Amino acid sequence: MMLVGALIVLAAATFIGFEASRSLRERPRELRQLQTALQALEAEIMFGTTPLQEASDKLAGQLNSPVSLLFSEFSRRLEEQGETTAEAWQRSADGVQAAGALTREDTSILVEFGQTLGRFGRSEQQKQIRLALTRLSQAEASAREMCSRYERMAKSLGFLGGLLVIIALV
């Protein structure tokens, strides 16, 4: 009986460790995707002058989850109306954070960018996108470093933590 309990604790702790390491790996990937997405948005704005809702629809179709969620949700919210652009963007960004590996700092870059979205002419809008891109790529670099430093550690820490709990309880 005790053995079964110990095994469950160990499995759970290992799982938590693997999850943590997975999200460490996922975060730079998602940040990279966000940059690709914003670059595509920039192209839509600069060359197509496509209104945001249509541009978002297009992007949602081109991207992978969870970043695609940002745009599909944003487009849906704009269509529904009743929210300002910044609100709709912020709620969509929160949704992505919940669904993926992004941290609060990452979403705050997005939210800040959202305050400017759709409020300026093309050239100014482009500057805002560039600014957001720079900040996202900085975040990506730090996320990569975190990943290389802690990814394997998170895995073993999970397993070892499980062992520690078992020993402490026994």
Next chain:
Amino acid sequence: MQTAQMWEPVKHVLPARFAKAVEEENLTRGFEEIRLRVGRAVEVSTGRASCFLSPEAGDACFTAQDAAETLERLSRHSVYAYEDEIRQGFITLPGGHRVGLCGRTSVTGGRVETIRNVSSFNIRAAKDLVGISRPLHAYLFDDAWLNTLIIGPPASGKTSLLRDLARSASVGMNQPYALPHKVGIVDERSEIAASVHGVPSFQFGERVDVLDRCPKAEGMMMMIRSMSPEVLVVDEIGSEADAKAVTEALQAGIRVFSSAHGASLQDARNRLMLESLFSRGAFERYVVLSNTRGKRQAVVQTSGVTS
């Protein structure tokens, strides 16, 4: 145009509490202008009178926040997509309503770059008066459409008449009998066709091509070169280049419907740039519109002789 079709696009743009007030006051059909000014009550004018709205709930004034949100809705959350429109000072809504904008302009190199902090909106209802040109058809068509200049003061219905004439030419008529013609409209200020994304909001029949927001003189030449119109419609001619382009069109055998500001025929004639057209007898018919005590009247003249 259906009332719902007319009101819906405006309702969508207005802050909700003011839209509700307009509906409660039963003004959705009758309004001519709705004026939104930051820090002031919202004014609705019906042509005969104007009143200020007092919404049931919320701020009675139009706030700066309202203005920002109204611009967002107007530009479909994408100001960058409406840069040209904002620079020219108006955005055309579906259904042909025009929203004039005022605020702090930002100027680069002596040119208005954009309007920031838009503080006043003027929503002007588009009224599509189908059939107003009918009483004039007998005078303006004689085996072929005659080159016509419509003269009138502002708000006397020049553009509405021009629009209806363009429609009559494109659709064709029974009385007098006229086949549908190919009609080209050069719509510099988007007033004749009220195009949204290049597609006219008004019904013109099958045979109309619209060159939207194109400078008149250049647009007329483009039309002549590439679209082979039989009738060319252009609003508010006045410059030398316009006169030249009209002459060019006439030489190509194209019929021209146009309009010019002026209280009378003589008034329009006095304008230097138009004089050359007058003296050459470019136009065969002049329609002089007057707007006295809200009554609109049209008088047709053939080069000075009333008929």
